[in-house]
Amino acid sequence: MYVTLSNAATDAYPRAATDIPRQSFSSARPVRRFATGACVFREGDDASHIYEVQSGTLRLTRVLENGRRQVIAFALPGDIVGFPNGDQHHTDCDVIGSCEVVLHRREALENGEGSPETHRRLLMAALREISAMQDHFMMLARKSALEKVASFLLVMSDRIGTRQGDKSMIELQMKRADIADFLGLTIETVSRTITQLRNSGIISLVSANSIIVLDAKGLADASEAA
Amino acid sequence: MYVTLSNAATDAYPRAATDIPRQSFSSARPVRRFATGACVFREGDDASHIYEVQSGTLRLTRVLENGRRQVIAFALPGDIVGFPNGDQHHTDCDVIGSCEVVLHRREALENGEGSPETHRRLLMAALREISAMQDHFMMLARKSALEKVASFLLVMSDRIGTRQGDKSMIELQMKRADIADFLGLTIETVSRTITQLRNSGIISLVSANSIIVLDAKGLADASEAA
DNA sequence: CGTAAGATTGAATGGCCTCAAGGACAGTGG
DNA sequence: CCACTGTCCTTGAGGCCATTCAATCTTACG
Numbered sequence: 071m072y073v074t075l076s077n078a079a080t081d082a083y084p085r086a087a088t089d090i091p092r093q094s095f096s097s098a099r100p101v102r103r104f105a106t107g108a109c110v111f112r113e114g115d116d117a118s119h120i121y122e123v124q125s126g127t128l129r130l131t132r133v134l135e136n137g138r139r140q141v142i143a144f145a146l147p148g149d150i151v152g153f154p155n156g157d158q159h160h161t162d163c164d165v166i167g168s169c170e171v172v173l174h175r176r177e178a179l180e181n182g183e184g185s186p187e188t189h190r191r192l193l194m195a196a197l198r199e200i201s202a203m204q205d206h207f208m209m210l211a212r213k214s215a216l217e218k219v220a221s222f223l224l225v226m227s228d229r230i231g232t233r234q235g236d237k238s239m240i241e242l243q244m245k246r247a248d249i250a251d252f253l254g255l256t257i258e259t260v261s262r263t264i265t266q267l268r269n270s271g272i273i274s275l276v277s278a279n280s281i282i283v284l285d286a287k288g289l290a291d292a293s294e295a296a
Numbered sequence: 297m298y299v300t301l302s303n304a305a306t307d308a309y310p311r312a313a314t315d316i317p318r319q320s321f322s323s324a325r326p327v328r329r330f331a332t333g334a335c336v337f338r339e340g341d342d343a344s345h346i347y348e349v350q351s352g353t354l355r356l357t358r359v360l361e362n363g364r365r366q367v368i369a370f371a372l373p374g375d376i377v378g379f380p381n382g383d384q385h386h387t388d389c390d391v392i393g394s395c396e397v398v399l400h401r402r403e404a405l406e407n408g409e410g411s412p413e414t415h416r417r418l419l420m421a422a423l424r425e426i427s428a429m430q431d432h433f434m435m436l437a438r439k440s441a442l443e444k445v446a447s448f449l450l451v452m453s454d455r456i457g458t459r460q461g462d463k464s465m466i467e468l469q470m471k472r473a474d475i476a477d478f479l480g481l482t483i484e485t486v487s488r489t490i491t492q493l494r495n496s497g498i499i500s501l502v503s504a505n506s507i508i509v510l511d512a513k514g515l516a517d518a519s520e521a522a
Numbered sequence: 523c524g525t526a527a528g529a530t531t532g533a534a535t536g537g538c539c540t541c542a543a544g545g546a547c548a549g550t551g552g
Numbered sequence: 553c554c555a556c557t558g559t560c561c562t563t564g565a566g567g568c569c570a571t572t573c574a575a576t577c578t579t580a581c582g
Binding site: 483491 | 559
């Protein structure tokens with residue numbers, strides 16, 4: 071999951087899960103379950119498979135020698151992760167909310183082994199990934215802390231929010247540290263910004279990880295404040 | 297071109313131009329020349345082709361409504377740009393140093409129309425792109441101005457530097473504004489940082505766009521200062 | 523109740539930005 | 553040949569936002 075620049079961008083690149091009836095492939099492909107905290111793959115591991123998330127949440131990270139960490143993306147239902155470059159994975163992939171994933175053999179993307187339909191779906195997902203990452207560049211480089219956090223909550227609301235009348239309820243699987251490393255901020259700044267949104271009456275917290283969006287328009291405004 | 301985290305990363309993902317003898321495809325494919333300032337495509341244009349740079353420099357940009365601009369990448373010889381998402385291009389592509397590009401029909405990537413060899417090369421380039429962009433995230437989110445500029449110059453030195461004894465000469469095609477929008481900085485900060493590197497004796501300027509790397513190790517140290 | 527992990531809040535610093543002015547350079551026309 | 557102009561780059565001063573360092577609060581769990 072990337073925090074793209076606008077809802078328009080999100081709409082323009084619909085996720086696979088909404089493109090194609092889910093049962094058309096899930097029943098024919100091996101599905102694996104992972105518990106929270108499990109590791110799907112590590113940087114340097116042989117990239118044997120590509121993973122399509124059906125439920126739950128994954129986290130992709132890269133770490134530098136000096137300890138600086140970047141969360142590359144969160145993978146939510148409908149997302150596909152683990153695109154190889156060469157023979158190896160180049161990120162870590164951990165489960166932060168117990169999940170079910172559909173496994174695709176790497177060759178299904180690279181050689182077209184298996185059905186042409188699957189090959190095409192994986193290829194399209196890779197191209198969509200490039201586009202989404204380009205949007206995310208703008209996010210990391212050009213947005214303020216408030217805009218980043220508001221954008222993040224907006225996307226999460228769209229992707230995993232449950233409607234409660236005119237409000238939306240978000241159950242975050244990730245910790246503040248994950249959000250911070252995803253948005254290029256510190257834990258403290260994320261926390262302070264969430265407090266700020268709360269004090270503005272835009273959101274309210276049931277618990278630290280359970281957020282209600284009270285004012286979707288206010289959140290959208292905050293996400294692209296001049 | 298992305299500014300990746302280390303030279304190791306660059307080495308690990310060699311560019312197409314060094315992988316495959318150039319004449320094996322360039323002679324069989326239509327080549328187009330563009331003058332500096334030309335526009336290759338605009339966001340929203342129909343994505344009919346994918347472009348492989350043989351010489352010169354391209355610039356990929358995205359612009360927000362509010363005027364904020366992000367340079368997504370610079371395309372140098374060996375790079376491939378214009379990966380579509382859906383039917384349209386989602387960035388602007390301008391020529392900042394007169395260039396020759398090899399055109400590939402979009403279908404060569406998406407359908408495998410044309411040679412399987414070309415299909416595979418384009419697919420591998422797309423996957424390499426994803427990996428390089430992931431590295432670039434760390435750059436944008438976690439590096440200081442000094443580290444960013446030093447990293448940028450290191451990559452440019454590796455890619456387009458000409459050896460002068462133990463020194464390296466870089467002829468930058470891009471303006472300060474392009475560098476700033478690529479690194480997520482302001483023009484002033486880029487300029488100040490270059491001055492700082494000059495005062496440290498790490499680089500020297502022949503002219504604003506013509507830079508000599510006097511101390512490659514010093515530059516490398518600056519690019520990953522703790 | 524005690525401990526540990528995570529989240530929040532506070533105070534102070536600093537790095538980058540903003541605003542502003544001046545310098546370098548090429549192109550143009552008198 | 554030389555002002556004139558526009559573009560780009562550099563430099564300075566001041567301010568703000570995010571960080572850093574540190575303490576407190578919350579929650580879960582034995």
